[in-house]
Every structure is written in structure tokens, then in C-alpha cells.
Amino acid sequence: MDKGNVWKFGDDIDTDAIIPGRYLTINDPKELARHVFEGVRPEFAPNVAKGDIIVASKNFGCGSSREHAPLALKGAGIRCVIAKSFARIFFRNAINIGLPVLECKEADRISEGDALKIDFKKGIIENETKKEKYQVVSMPEFILEIIGSGGLVQYTRALIKTQKRG
Amino acid sequence: MPGQTISEKIFSRAANKVVHAGEFVFASVDCAMANDITAPLAVQGFHDILAGQKEKKVWDSQKVVIVFDHQAPADSLNAANIHIMLRKFTKEQNIINYDVCEGICHQIMVEKGHVKPGDLVVGADSHTCTYGAVGAFATGIGSTDMASVLATGRLWFKVPHSIRFEISGRLPDRVYAKDVILHIIGDVGADGASYRACEYAGEVVKDMNISERMTMCNMAIEMGGKAGIVEPDKKTEAYLKECIPNFKLDSRWRSDEDANYIQRHEYDVSDLEPQVACPHNVDNIKNVSEVEGTKIDQIFIGSCTNGRFEDLKVVAEILGDNKIAEDVRVIIIPASRDEYMKALKAGFIETFIEAGAAVEAPCCGPCMGGSFGLLGDGEVGLATSNRNFRGRQGSAKAFVYLCSPATAAASAVKGKITDSRTI
Numbered sequence: 149m150d151k152g153n154v155w156k157f158g159d160d161i162d163t164d165a166i167i168p169g170r171y172l173t174i175n176d177p178k179e180l181a182r183h184v185f186e187g188v189r190p191e192f193a194p195n196v197a198k199g200d201i202i203v204a205s206k207n208f209g210c211g212s213s214r215e216h217a218p219l220a221l222k223g224a225g226i227r228c229v230i231a232k233s234f235a236r237i238f239f240r241n242a243i244n245i246g247l248p249v250l251e252c253k254e255a256d257r258i259s260e261g262d263a264l265k266i267d268f269k270k271g272i273i274e275n276e277t278k279k280e281k282y283q284v285v286s287m288p289e290f291i292l293e294i295i296g297s298g299g300l301v302q303y304t305r306a307l308i309k310t311q312k313r314g
Numbered sequence: 315m316p317g318q319t320i321s322e323k324i325f326s327r328a329a330n331k332v333v334h335a336g337e338f339v340f341a342s343v344d345c346a347m348a349n350d351i352t353a354p355l356a357v358q359g360f361h362d363i364l365a366g367q368k369e370k371k372v373w374d375s376q377k378v379v380i381v382f383d384h385q386a387p388a389d390s391l392n393a394a395n396i397h398i399m400l401r402k403f404t405k406e407q408n409i410i411n412y413d414v415c416e417g418i419c420h421q422i423m424v425e426k427g428h429v430k431p432g433d434l435v436v437g438a439d440s441h442t443c444t445y446g447a448v449g450a451f452a453t454g455i456g457s458t459d460m461a462s463v464l465a466t467g468r469l470w471f472k473v474p475h476s477i478r479f480e481i482s483g484r485l486p487d488r489v490y491a492k493d494v495i496l497h498i499i500g501d502v503g504a505d506g507a508s509y510r511a512c513e514y515a516g517e518v519v520k521d522m523n524i525s526e527r528m529t530m531c532n533m534a535i536e537m538g539g540k541a542g543i544v545e546p547d548k549k550t551e552a553y554l555k556e557c558i559p560n561f562k563l564d565s566r567w568r569s570d571e572d573a574n575y576i577q578r579h580e581y582d583v584s585d586l587e588p589q590v591a592c593p594h595n596v597d598n599i600k601n602v603s604e605v606e607g608t609k610i611d612q613i614f615i616g617s618c619t620n621g622r623f624e625d626l627k628v629v630a631e632i633l634g635d636n637k638i639a640e641d642v643r644v645i646i647i648p649a650s651r652d653e654y655m656k657a658l659k660a661g662f663i664e665t666f667i668e669a670g671a672a673v674e675a676p677c678c679g680p681c682m683g684g685s686f687g688l689l690g691d692g693e694v695g696l697a698t699s700n701r702n703f704r705g706r707q708g709s710a711k712a713f714v715y716l717c718s719p720a721t722a723a724a725s726a727v728k729g730k731i732t733d734s735r736t737i
């Protein structure tokens with residue numbers, strides 16, 4: 149079981165809010181993390197603790213395809229992102245770099261500062277503050293395989309070993 | 315077996331089996347694009363994937379295109395060093411590389427003939443969906459996705475459901491593709507087409523030229539769409555004949571009559587007003603009359619949405635002999651070198667400079683707020699680009715409105731948001 153405290157966000161959190169365009173020449177997750185949510189929530193970067201969790205409402209990560217967005221969150225030590233729904237490219241990117249993203253229809257029940265315990269295997273979120281449990285929307289098998297192998301790089305490496313390229 | 319949408323047909327070809335929406339496939343891509351922002355992480359991932367392999371070559375060097383456009387010409391030491399690294403990589407790998415003088419990646423992919431109807435194209439940039447304008451299925455992916463494509467030429471996809479947008483009527487004077495797409499986004503919302511292919515059809519779309527169709531497809535992502543697509547027709551064929559030697563249109567690439575759509579939307583645009591997206595969301599759409607008079611500090615005309623010759627032509631017509639209002643600065647950036655050259659030969663560039671605008675070499679410019687032309691604290695920007703998220707064009711304390719080139723030009727003359735039909 150993994151534990152962490154919640155940072156709560158609303159609808160349509162876009163990738164420009166997560167990491168502004170002027171920092172995209174930075175590719176190091178730790179460096180990026182210093183600027184995460186800089187424009188919209190300046191108190192986030194200095195106060196986020198390793199293992200914290202982001203909870204948002206619908207369409208989290210909309211906008212750009214910049215992988216710097218999930219990387220910055222990962223660099224900030226975010227354990228996982230829970231949202232009612234995710235924008236497509238952000239969702240792919242997060243899985244591909246090994247940042248867990250959980251779709252949960254009841255995400256709105258979770259509040260800022262709540263302590264959550266997450267059972268990734270069973271897909272259960274336990275809200276210790278509110279004494280509630282929520283179910284996570286399940287993912288297709290091969291996506292779980294990608295996550296299981298540690299991300300798309302590792303997954304593709306394994307794939308190349310078994311097949312000829314091309 | 316039900317019929318197929320054009321998107322399902324393209325995935326069927328690329329996956330080598332008949333597929334329908336909802337299925338997961340591993341498919342071969344026909345072309346892959348990355349730019350100077352997304353390529354570095356993709357190259358790093360590519361090396362990680364092939365670590366330990368004897369041969370470290372991309373799957374097909376002539377199907378990979380890398381464009382320097384977001385921070386071009388290099389606007390910082392970091393950007394300059396990234397360009398050096400990427401030039402070296404493209405040379406070693408014999409990859410197609412458009413350097414800092416060529417223009418915006420999406421414009422280049424289409425006008426240089428890297429995309430054709432029926433192709434499955436991926437790009438490490440969300441506006442890759444633009445290429446649906448010529449009947450390709452094109453979608454944005456991340457850098458790690460791209461790393462995997464560089465190594466194998468293949469990627470996993472969920473075949474998307476399609477939404478059909480039927481657009482009928484007749485566009486009124488000074489109302490354009492940009493107004494239509496803003497109106498649609500305002501109607502369905504920022505996630506209204508999440509994971510869907512947005513198929514644009516109807517008499518208005520048939521009438522649109524490729525530039526206008528690019529504007530429509532470009533903004534599919536702004537409603538969450540995985541792709542925008544228009545069935546290729548005679549106009550597509552005529553356009554592509556100029557870009558691809560011996561191009562011939564294959565009549566396969568159209569949706570079947572009995573294809574399944576998850577939603578259908580119909581719009582009659584005969585009474586549509588010019589539209590404006592207000593801060594800080596692209597789906598915060600208002601009629602121009604509701605925001606007329608809003609004072610503007612900076613106007614940006616350009617981007618992969620509206621930086622083409624056809625857009626610049628409208629701007630030149632409206633500017634005419636007028637001067638840009640005092641207290642407003644106008645930055646105009648043609649989307650590519652070719653578009654710039656056409657505008658130059660037509661005399662538009664002279665019109666712009668005479669009017670008092672700054673005309674820059676083709677690149678993304680202020681669109682992403684990563685380069686020059688940023689907005690400062692409290693400033694108000696008006697742009698023909700595609701996003702107005704808080705902080706997108708500089709300060710998080712700035713405000714960005716989005717509109718058509720016509721509205722931008724009229725507003726430049728008045729220094730405040732203006733309906734182009736009033737001047």
C-alpha cells in the first residue's frame with residue numbers, strides 16, 4: 149500500500165499550467181520540478197513532498213504533447229495522479245514514463261489534504277481522512293504490461309529482443 | 315459487418331487487418347515528426363531502447379522528419395545546444411531535418427508532401443492532428459512514444475470512435491474556418507471530443523481550401539480530439555499534386571455510408587458571427603459583439619492554425635492603407651518560408667510593415683510563450699493561434715483572446731477587439 153497527501157485541482161488542468169513553455173529546454177525531471185505549476189499555484193513546488201498525490205476533476209493534462217508535464221510531476225515526487233478523466237496524450241505520456249495515472253469516477257469526493265492509501269494492484273483508493281473507499285477504472289491488459297515493465301522504453305526493449313526490428 | 319469510417323479504414327490498412335473503433339492495435343506508421351522541443355527526449359529514449367544493440371538506426375530514416383520551429387532561431391543557449399545535438403543526430407541517422415529557417419512543423423509536413431491521404435502519421439506535438447486536412451489520420455504523441463516509433467516504426471493505438479460534424483449553409487462575409495471551429499469547440503467543450511476522431515463534412519467543408527481545412531483539423535485537439543479529418547477530394551488532389559510528384563488520389567479514403575459514428579453534430583453557419591475565445595480556455599467562446607472594445611496590448615498573427623498565405627491575404631486586405639493603432643504592437647509570422655515568400659511576392663509583407671507591424675521569420679513565435687514576443691503581467695493579447703491557457707503566451711497574469719486573422723487585423727487598426735465587418 150502506498151500513502152500520500154492530496155493536492156486538489158479542478159477541471160481542464162492544462163500542460164501550460166503544469167509546466168510553462170519557457171522551461172521546455174530543460175529535460176531533467178528534478179530541474180523541471182522546481183517550476184511545476186509555477187504560474188497557477190506558486191506554493192506547490194516549494195511545498196510538495198515526496199509521495200504526495202494530485203487529485204483533479206475532468207480532462208487533466210489537456211493541451212500540449214509535452215512529456216515535460218508528467219516528467220515535472222514525477223520529478224516533484226508525485227506518487228500518482230487521480231482524476232475523473234485525463235486528456236489522451238497526457239495519459240499516454242504518464243504511462244510511458246511510469247507515472248501512475250488513475251481514473252476514478254469519484255475523484256470529486258476527495259479533498260485537499262486528505263490522506264490516501266492506494267492499492268494499485270486491486271485498483272482501490274482508500275481515503276483515510278474521510279473513511280471512504282473508491283474504485284479505479286480498470287485499464288486494458290497490455291497497458292498494465294507497459295506499466296509493469298516500468299514504462300514504454302523497457303517494454304519496447306523487451307519487444308525488440310523477441311522480434312526482428314521493422 | 316458494418317461499414318467503416320475513414321479513420322477505421324486507415325487503421326485497418328496500418329494494422330493489416332479489418333478493425334473497428336474501440337479495438338487496440340499495433341500499427342505501422344507512415345511518417346513520424348518531432349520538433350526541437352520534443353525531439354531531445356525522444357532521441358534520449360531511442361538511445362535507451364537500443365542500448366546494447368549493435369545497430370542503432372531509426373527504423374526508416376526517410377520517414378522521420380525533425381523540424382526546428384519552437385525555439386528558432388535559437389533563442390537561448392539551451393536551445394542552441396539542443397539544435398546542435400539534433401543536427402548531429404539527424405546527420406548520423408540520415409533523417410530529414412528542416413532547420414531554423416523553414417517554418418512550423420505542421421505546415422512543413424503538409425506543404426513538403428510528407429503526408430498523403432490514407433497515411434497514419436504520428437508527431438510528437440499535439441497539433442499533429444492538422445494533417446487530417448489532406449485525409450491522413452494524424453495524431454499527437456509524446457516523446458517516449460516517439461522513441462519507440464523511431465526504434466520500431468510501430469506503436470499501439472486504440473482505434474477511435476468518430477464524431478461527424480456536418481457543416482451546412484453559407485459562411486457569411488468575413489466569417490471563416492477559424493470562426494466555425496471556435497464555435498464548434500465552444501459548443502462541445504474542451505473535452506467534448508476526447509479520444510475521438512473529429513470528421514468534418516458538409517457543403518461548407520467541401521468548399522474550404524486546404525488552408526482552411528488545416529485550421530479546422532488543427533484545433534480538433536482543443537476539444538480533446540485524437541485527430542481531425544476531412545475526406546480527401548478534388549481540392550486535396552489539386553493541392554497535393556503541387557507537393558508530391560505523380561500524386562494520384564485513391565478513392566478508398568472515404569467513410570462508408572453505413573459507418574458508425576458515436577455522435578453526429580450539425581451546424582448551419584449561415585448566421586454565424588465572428589467568434590472569439592476568451593481567457594483562459596479555448597472553449598470560452600463569445601460572439602465578437604460581446605467582447606468588442608476590449609483594449610489590446612499585443613496582437614499575434616501566425617501559428618500553425620492561421621499563419622498561411624490565405625490568412626495573411628485577409629489581413630493585408632483589411633489593413634489596406636490603415637496604420638496600426640497607437641499603443642498596440644502587432645507581430646506577424648508566416649507559417650513557413652514558402653508562405654512567407656508567397657506573401658512577399660503578393661506585396662503583403664510591405665503592407666504589414668507600412669502599417670507598423672513587426673514581421674518575423676517563420677517559426678512558432680509567441681504562440682507557446684517559450685520564445686520571443688511574450689506578454690507581461692496584466693497585459694492583454696489577441697492571437698490567431700490555438701491556445702489561450704493561463705500563462706501560455708508569457709505571464710500567468712496576462713489575458714489571451716483567440717480569433718480569426720480578419721478579427722485580428724481589424725483589431726490592430728482600432729487597438730481593441732473589433733468586428734472586421736465594421737471597418
Ligand code: SF4
Binds near residue numbers: 439618619699
Ligand atoms: S505554432 Fe503554436 S501550436 Fe503550432 S506547433 Fe508551434 S507552438 Fe505548437
